[in-house]
Amino acid sequence: MTNLESAPASSPTALMGVRLLGSGASVPDRILTNHDLSQMVDTTDEWIASRTGIHERHIADGEADSVANLAAKAGQQAIAAAGLTAQDIDLIILSTSTTDDLFGTAGRVQKIIGADGAVAFDLVAACSGFVFGMVTAAQYIRTGVYKNVLLIGADVLSRWVDWHDRRTCILFGDGAGAVVLQACSPEQNGLLGFELRSDGKGNDLLNVNYLGRSTFNPITMNGQEVYRFAVRRVPEVIEKALHYASLEVHDLDWLILHQANQRIIDAVVNRFGIDPAKAVSNMGKYGNTSAASIPIALNEWVQAGKIQPNHLVAIAGFGAGLSWGSAVFRWG
Known part of the structure; x- marks a missing residue:
């Protein structure tokens, strides 16, 4: 049985289907080119762009750009796009590694958007957080x-x-970026397959480590590894998720990777031989926004009319942990 197979629809134990609809995003106004x-620092635009594909990024500037505020704005957009109100939301999952409060920030998001009936919690899986949050x-x-369920990926890594x-x-x-996941009949299920992985042996390759006395190291990373x-x-995880969905890579309308480096996207495209x-x-406009990168990209393509209802995505x-994962879904 695959990771999303269920009992027959007529069975009293049949699982519900999952639809993905309604997206939103929010970034700070301040741009750092x-x-x-x-x-x-000793660098140039050509050096950065040729090695990463990044030209500029948005940087938080004060409390208005807190994780909670950015997440709430993205979440409100997603709720409205889904044709719902905040009172319709049962659960808020905030995927973030840069929480405003070490006790959690999802509760603040719940308060800002007025989702009084929702349960809210943070989920930490670094740059894999949005995928892990979707499966959760x-x-x-x-x-x-x-x-x-309102799923939000939000990070303020500039801190x-x-x-x-x-x-x-x-x-x-x-x-920050957000989507709404909604229950539907098994026949309408849109989340078709997924695969999640972790390897703690690579934990030291990307860190923000605690130093004691309420302080942390800045980000350290072994970029080559x-x-x-x-x-x-x-x-590998894309192939596994497609296998569970009974699909081939060429069936996809869109592939959205974590926006870390253009060279990584190019390498995966070449591996699969897709258009x-x-x-x-x-990433040229936003840089690496960690758990926010996939939903920000998804929302931009939805808003531009590129991702249409029933498109396969x-x-x-992938990122710190090490963690990595993939999900395949039909939009809308």
């Missing part, structure tokens, strides 16, 4: 516990960047 960075949300829906380290400060930006890990492991136009890329996240 590669030229701006060249005034801060689906389990609550498929077992009949909740009907409408943890060493702006004197040109290896890492060029990569990261801030923002993370790149090797991503180009080797990400195609590069199917691979969503917007595969997403894949």
